[in-house]
Each structure stands twice: as C-alpha cells, then as structure tokens.
Amino acid sequence: MTTAPREIEELIELMAKLPGLGPRSARRAVLYLIRKRGILLHPLADAMHAVAATARECITCGNVTTTEVCEICSSQKRAIGEICVVEDVADLWAMERAGMFKGRYHVLGGTLSALDAIGPDDLRIPRLVRRVADEGITEVILALNATIDGQTTAHYIAEELEGRCAVTSLAQGVPVGGELDYLDDGTISAALRARKAL
C-alpha cells in the first residue's frame, strides 16, 4: 500500500505479480520507470503489446514463436533424427545458449506430477510419441531437470518410446568449475557411479 495515485498503484500491483518481484521491488521498479519514462516506460509498454499480439506456441514443438512453426523447427540447418526434450521454453533457451545441440526440440510444458494431478495428456507427451514416428527420429535426448518430478517424467517417456528409438538423458556429475566441498552428496555419488577412465 502506498499513497500513490490510482494509475501508479495499479501498475505497482501488476508488477508485483511478476516472478522475482515482490511489492517492494515492484514499487522501486515503477518509480524507476517513471523517471525513465521516455527511454524505458513507453518502449516497454509498446514491446509488451507487440509480444501480446504476436507470441504463440510452435504447433510442432511447443516453443514460443511468432510464426506457426518456430525458427528451430523450420530451419534447414538443424540435424534430422534427434529431438531434445525439455520441460519449458526457458530450458530450451538454456540448451541453445550452450550451443552444442544441433537437432530439434520438444517442449513438454511441465512435468508429470501426482500432487498437481498433471498426467501425460496434460503435457506434450502424446505429441512427442507421434513426432518420433512421423519424423523418423532415431534418438530422443531427455534434458529434464534433475528433480523428482523431472526424473519421473523421464522414466515415463523412456517407457513410452521403448523399441521406437534410442532414449538418452543428460549426464549427471560435477558441474564445470564446481568444488566438491560445495556439492551435495547426491551429485557426488552420481559423479562417482558415472566415473570415466582418463
């Protein structure tokens, strides 16, 4: 609660709904926006309208896009036969920043979760199974989060695709630059089990 005019009050309330912003940082952000009205507030409002008008889901993979089929799915340079399965678009972006994977993606839109009553049909799992058959996929790489729900989902998908194509998942181990003393026991155990000959 502030004593600001109604318009500003409303903007603060909406900003506070963004992930990573609470009421206090929303107030700070709005005051900053008002100070930077010309170079930030107007452009931001315009950019939001533009995204609201154009953003949509890729009908193939579920990536966010402004065209019917996303840039990655429609690119001729992408390797055929490999699909990387991610939970959401942020994970797809993270994979692309790493720049190693040259195939196409499939965005599940979440993970299986008994607690939240999310089953396979609530995700893009049936569509993944169809793509594997239709696109002649030889390998599905599961890049799901190393959480309970992520791993449950990975196992479910691996079972669904059994006999249709190879199913692999990201290696678990010590992160690059990671110090053993700061790692949790589970990571160290996993890295030990997956040890490699030098």
Place this chain on the structure above:
Amino acid sequence: MTTAPREIEELIELMAKLPGLGPRSARRAVLYLIRKRGILLHPLADAMHAVAATARECITCGNVTTTEVCEICSSQKRAIGEICVVEDVADLWAMERAGMFKGRYHVLGGTLSALDAIGPDDLRIPRLVRRVADEGITEVILALNATIDGQTTAHYIAEELEGRCAVTSLAQGVPVGGELDYLDDGTISAALRARKAL
C-alpha cells in the same frame, strides 16, 4: 541471448533494465507474461501507458502525482507547519506506510554528493527554503537515509534553515524487533548515546 523471436528478445532486453531484474529473471518474467497474456501482459502494457501519460511531479513537494499538486499537498486534513524532508518518493511512501506523520512532505530528489557532482541546486533544496518562508513552517523533520551522503545533506539543510524554523531528524537506535547481536557497531553506539530513562 536466446533464440527467441525479435519481439520477445526486445521485451527481455527492456525488462532486464529494471532494477532488481537481471537477464535471467527477465527471461523468466517474459515467459510468465506470455503464459498469463490475458490476465497480466495486456493489463500491464495498458497500465504502463496510463502511467506514462499521467504521471508527473507535484509542483510543490516533488511527489509523484497525476495532478498539478499532489494529494498530500492539497489535502485539508494534513497538519500545517510541519514538513518532512525525504530523499525520494519511495521514502515518502515508506513514511506514509508507518502512518505516524500528519504534515506534508518535501522530496529532495537525491542527496548532495561530491562524487557525483550533485549540489544544492540539483536537488529541491532552494524550493524547500522558499516553502519554509511561504507556508509559515515551524518544524522541518529530516527523514534522510543514515548514509554519509544522507547525513551530509541533512547537515547542509539544517544550516540553510538555521534561525528560520526548528530542524529535527529521525532518531537513530535499535530497530523494533532488532537483536543486538545482529546490529552493526555504529547503530549500537548511536543507541547508547541516545539512551533514555525508563
């Protein structure tokens, strides 16, 4: 950097300029906005346009307002003769949330700073001196941050107003709910110097 469409890329870049949001949280916020398009993205863009069109500075105190004179300055219920001086609008809102002060405000718009070459004329200090004379002010309460620059500014204002009205400042001491063990030495010393009879 992501592989998102240009419109989304632009929105992420603008969002990342907000205080409290870095590139990573900006990406998360934008994906969240796209998912909540109807209930959040459209309303947020509209609210930003509304604020951009209406927000202005109160010509008396410097508060943010949508009218020429802000609600507090034009209120008949506010005590006459007392001005609380704050660095910026966020501090004014903080004072109002505390709900104790019944007078009017004066927003300096920053603090004196030799390092950033900010002098009295860059702040609303001359206007404060004029208000003290014009409005028959008897007490100016300095509610500036307990930083070096804040306290330098407080001393400067106290000198400017000497002989014109009483100048007081917020008490320094142990915060309500504060534990001594977690307080810095300066605060404990200040609280000890300002000790009171029970």
